[in-house]
Amino acid sequence: MSYVRGGPAASLNLDHALSCREFEHFRGNLEAGIFRQRLHAAENLYQRNLAGHYGCVNALEFNHGGEYLASGGDDKRVLLWHVDQTLANVGQDNPSVMYGEHASNIFCLGFDTENKYLFSGGNDDLVIQHDLGTGKNLNYFSHDGPVYGLSVDRTSTNMFSVATEHGEVLVYDLRVGKNEPLAIAKFRTPFNAVEFHPLNGNFLATANAKRGAQMWDLRHHTQALCQYNYITESPSCMSVRFNCNGSLLLTLHRRLPPILYNPSSSDPLCSFYHDEYFNSCTMKSCTFAGPQDELVVSGSDNFNMFIWRLDGIDLEEKNQWIDTTPVILTGHRSIVNQVRYNRQRCLLASSGVEKIIKFWSPFAQQGWEGALIEPSDTPYCTRMLHRNATDQVSQDFSSRNMDEDQVMLAFFDTLVQRELENWNSNSSSGNGNDNDQETTSGSDSSSGTSTERSESSTQSEEQSEVDTPNVSELSWQTHPNRIFYLVAKKRRALLQLAVKGTGGQHRNVEQLLARLLGEQRQAATQARISEWLEETHRLFGDDELPTTSAEAAARERSRRDIISQPVSRSPRKPPELRMNFSVVGSLQASFEQLERKRKLMRLRFAAIKRRRNVRRPRRGRQETDSAMSYDTEWLDDDDDNEPEVNQENTVEENNSNSNSNSTPDDDTSNTSMEAQLSQAPSTSNSENNNKRRNGIHSEPTTSTVATQTNF
Numbered sequence: 001m002s003y004v005r006g007g008p009a010a011s012l013n014l015d016h017a018l019s020c021r022e023f024e025h026f027r028g029n030l031e032a033g034i035f036r037q038r039l040h041a042a043e044n045l046y047q048r049n050l051a052g053h054y055g056c057v058n059a060l061e062f063n064h065g066g067e068y069l070a071s072g073g074d075d076k077r078v079l080l081w082h083v084d085q086t087l088a089n090v091g092q093d094n095p096s097v098m099y100g101e102h103a104s105n106i107f108c109l110g111f112d113t114e115n116k117y118l119f120s121g122g123n124d125d126l127v128i129q130h131d132l133g134t135g136k137n138l139n140y141f142s143h144d145g146p147v148y149g150l151s152v153d154r155t156s157t158n159m160f161s162v163a164t165e166h167g168e169v170l171v172y173d174l175r176v177g178k179n180e181p182l183a184i185a186k187f188r189t190p191f192n193a194v195e196f197h198p199l200n201g202n203f204l205a206t207a208n209a210k211r212g213a214q215m216w217d218l219r220h221h222t223q224a225l226c227q228y229n230y231i232t233e234s235p236s237c238m239s240v241r242f243n244c245n246g247s248l249l250l251t252l253h254r255r256l257p258p259i260l261y262n263p264s265s266s267d268p269l270c271s272f273y274h275d276e277y278f279n280s281c282t283m284k285s286c287t288f289a290g291p292q293d294e295l296v297v298s299g300s301d302n303f304n305m306f307i308w309r310l311d312g313i314d315l316e317e318k319n320q321w322i323d324t325t326p327v328i329l330t331g332h333r334s335i336v337n338q339v340r341y342n343r344q345r346c347l348l349a350s351s352g353v354e355k356i357i358k359f360w361s362p363f364a365q366q367g368w369e370g371a372l373i374e375p376s377d378t379p380y381c382t383r384m385l386h387r388n389a390t391d392q393v394s395q396d397f398s399s400r401n402m403d404e405d406q407v408m409l410a411f412f413d414t415l416v417q418r419e420l421e422n423w424n425s426n427s428s429s430g431n432g433n434d435n436d437q438e439t440t441s442g443s444d445s446s447s448g449t450s451t452e453r454s455e456s457s458t459q460s461e462e463q464s465e466v467d468t469p470n471v472s473e474l475s476w477q478t479h480p481n482r483i484f485y486l487v488a489k490k491r492r493a494l495l496q497l498a499v500k501g502t503g504g505q506h507r508n509v510e511q512l513l514a515r516l517l518g519e520q521r522q523a524a525t526q527a528r529i530s531e532w533l534e535e536t537h538r539l540f541g542d543d544e545l546p547t548t549s550a551e552a553a554a555r556e557r558s559r560r561d562i563i564s565q566p567v568s569r570s571p572r573k574p575p576e577l578r579m580n581f582s583v584v585g586s587l588q589a590s591f592e593q594l595e596r597k598r599k600l601m602r603l604r605f606a607a608i609k610r611r612r613n614v615r616r617p618r619r620g621r622q623e624t625d626s627a628m629s630y631d632t633e634w635l636d637d638d639d640d641n642e643p644e645v646n647q648e649n650t651v652e653e654n655n656s657n658s659n660s661n662s663t664p665d666d667d668t669s670n671t672s673m674e675a676q677l678s679q680a681p682s683t684s685n686s687e688n689n690n691k692r693r694n695g696i697h698s699e700p701t702t703s704t705v706a707t708q709t710n711f
Contacts, residue, residue: 032291035346038362039290040309043375045348046368047331050086050357052079052095054397056408057351059120059338064154066113066344068132070118071095071357072106075397078120078130078374083345090367091315098130100137107283108150112157119160121147129164132540141178144168148283149193151166163191169206171218184221187211192238192283197263198246205249205263207237215263229268231501239285243293244343250296251378252286255279255423255494256501258298258308262315271502272296272308272319276328276488278494280423281415282337282352289341289348297348299336301416302483305329305350305360319502330376331358331369333383334409337418353412355402380480386410387417387482413483420486541701 002424055074058709062069062083079095086093094165104123107552111118117138118130127141127150141162147442149163158174167188170181185191189210197203202218205223212235215226231253239252242263257277260269277461296308307327313320334353341348348360370376389410479485487494 026652031346035291035362036294038372039295039346041373042327042362042370043373044327045329045360046364046370046372047329047361048090048359048365048368050081050093050095051355051402052081052093052357052398053077053355054402055355055405056105056353057338057355057357058105058107059109060340060349060351060357061111061558062340062342062349063111063115064113065115066342066347068111068115068356069340069342069349070109070120071351072109072122073104073351073355074105074122074395076104076106076122078102078106078109078128080118080132080135081357083342083347087345087365090365095662096135098137099135100128100130102104102126102128104146107146107148108162109154110150110160112152112160113154114157116157119150119152122151122160127481140176141172141181143170149191149195149207151194151196151204153196153201154198155196159196159201161194161196161204163194163206165190167191167208169194169204169216173203178452182218182221184216184218185214185224189513192236193240193285195242196238198242200246203263205240205242207240207251209236211235212237212253213240213249213261215249226264226266228266229501231256231497233500234497238283241285241287243288248288248293250286250288252279252284252298253501256497257306258286258296259501260296260310260313265318267318268502269315269318270313270322271498272306272324273323273495273498274306274308275491275495276300276302276304276484276487277306278302278416278420278483281419282335284337285339287339287341291343291346297339297341299352300330300337301335302486302487303330303332303336304379305332305336305339319339321499321502326601328379329360330379330381333381333404335412353408355405372539378480380484382526385407385417385481385483386413389414416483419674420483420490423490470610488564505653550686 033072053071053073053075054077056072057073059072060069067083069083069086070078071081072078078098078101080098081093081095086095098118098120102120102122102124103126106120106122108121109118116132119127120130120134121127121144125143125145125147126142127147128137129139129141130136131138143162143164143166145164145166147162147164151161153159153161159171160174161169161171163169167190168186169184169191171176171184172181184204185206187208187210189208191208193207195205197205204216204218206214206216208214211224211227212230213228214224215228219223228249228251234253234255236254237251238254239250241250242248243250246263248269249263250541251259251261253259256279257272257274258427259271262268262269277298279298281301284299286296286298289297294310296310299305305328307329308322309324309326312324313322327348332350332352332354337352338349339348339350346362349357350360351357361368364372386406386409389407393407393411395405395408479488
């Protein structure tokens with residue numbers, strides 16, 4: 001009977017619970033659909049800066065609900081940002097600061113699944129457990145070296161693992177205590193990152209400076225469960241990242257773009273490539289993004305962020321090559337190291353050498369900059385690069401200065417350029433040449449040092465084999481700064497490494513390189529056309545600009561043909577007519593017309609003065625000679641600035657016309673002479689001037705004047 005009485009109420013509660021569950025599921029699908037649509041159409045993202053740190057920001061992490069973002073950096077502080085409040089309060093960044101500070105740089109962060117604790121690891125060999133409610137420190141975990149990586153088990157609230165510079169991967173169980181961690185691996189080279197499988201806490205992936213990316217089983221950890229594609233030329237792996245359901249694993253190696261794996265297979269699914277991407281100088285991370293992890297994001301040494309789409313990837317096929325154009329995000333002013341994605345709010349966070357954190361979103365918000373479907377007008381950092389910075393940088397955080405640190409920017413600018421200039425791919429092998437590689441014995445160490453010295457002595461000889469051919473022939477406008485230029489010079493070597501990262505199968509490096517160079521030459525041609533259009537616009541205005549790209553290209557070809565023709569030595573142009581020779585070649589006819597107009601204007605002024613002299617009362621022959629000499633004297637001074645070739649041509653034409661058209665009639669009346677002078681008086685003055693220059697002194701008789709007026 002009680003079941004009957006309680007039936008309707010229980011049924012209503014169950015219906016309400018199911019309705020709420022369905023609504024949440026529908027709302028989640030709706031939001032995911034909107035996020036997916038916006039990200040699919042994106043060619044750019046809106047961005048905003050967060051200021052709160054006093055030094056480089058080395059670590060970022062969102063909690064599991066997306067409400068909070070934790071950040072840590074060189075200033076030894078852990079900041080906690082409330083995401084929604086930060087998005088709403090533009091210009092008012094007030095993060096919470098954890099009470100306990102590290103003694104040195106912070107490198108990694110992690111939240112537990114219930115958002116009770118926050119773990120931070122750093123250069124002081126410690127992992128600190130913070131209480132999110134109070135901000136106080138709950139526990140300390142000491143190690144034999146700096147802690148580079150940290151991951152919290154998503155299936156348990158008590159398990160977390162760390163990766164140390166000392167070559168250890170340790171797993172802690174808070175129920176047991178901090179003094180008895182489980183040692184999964186112990187190598188002689190650093191572990192840079194560690195990541196628990198999101199659905200099965202028995203598995204975790206590691207990134208080692210010598211062994212690359214590996215998968216481990218906590219139940220059988222005497223050896224790695226899977227060794228992912230070992231790249232001899234670039235074994236150092238710095239980041240590993242699972243997607244939300246653990247079906248994909250993303251790795252990032254030094255000098256290589258991101259590589260995608262099926263966790264159960266050692267062969268890569270695909271490698272993402274772009275000719276401007278470079279990753280070598282700092283420890284970077286990579287991450288999945290999008291509602292269904294359909295995007296791959298990573299920072300680069302050229303200060304940009306790259307977003308590749310997983311569209312078209314066959315998960316059953318191995319060693320695929322993805323070189324579709326990624327979305328390139330610009331806005332950082334130095335190297336981008338850390339990237340993280342907030343799934344609940346469709347929000348990207350990034351940080352690096354700068355003191356700021358950047359938020360990226362596909363939705364326009366008040367106070368944010370950027371666009372969604374329009375790429376950035378300047379796909380590179382516009383500040384001037386530093387080239388000769390000091391080798392050591394000291395930081396003082398007591399002033400709590402959040403302004404941009406030019407000394408730090410200069411240090412990393414120089415670091416990237418030196419890395420590219422000194423890198424020789426022929427000596428980059430897994431035999432102990434890189435600093436981050438393992439040394440197996442003392443004898444190997446000495447031999448490795450000797451090898452490094454011998455290879456450095458022949459580096460200049462092998463440099464030509466490493467550099468990409470014909471890069472110097474490309475327009476500098478295709479290289480926004482020196483880092484872009486040096487990456488272009490090393491494109492062949494970087495391309496060879498990327499091909500080996502996918503197994504090196506079915507790839508013709510020369511064909512890929514030829515295609516890239518062809519695209520680069522086309523970009524250089526477009527840059528020269530743009531430069532020509534700007535120069536034309538400066539000289540003539542909008543009316544005479546080419547109206548189509550075909551017309552602009554035709555003018556560019558015409559300019560090249562004119563420049564390629566042998567140029568005869570010509571007299572010096574007047575100072576007011578000097579300009580770039582590349583422009584003069586294409587506009588020669590226009591300047592000749594301008595010169596003719598200039599001469600006509602001078603002759604017209606002379607004609608006006610001549611008419612005034614003719615209308616005066618008749619004077620003697622001597623007075624007439626002196627008057628004509630006086631009237632044309634200003635023309636002699638002005639014409640001295642003209643090119644000599646024009647003077648000679650004028651003399652020859654006038655003399656030939658004078659010889660052919662002169663008559664012996666010296667008795668022409670003054671009335672007839674005045675009429676003829678009124679028709680073309682400028683020619684008379686021109687011939688008298690030319691004769692005077694050539695040493696011919698003729699009297700200004702009426703027959704001479706009459707003959708010259710027929711010219």
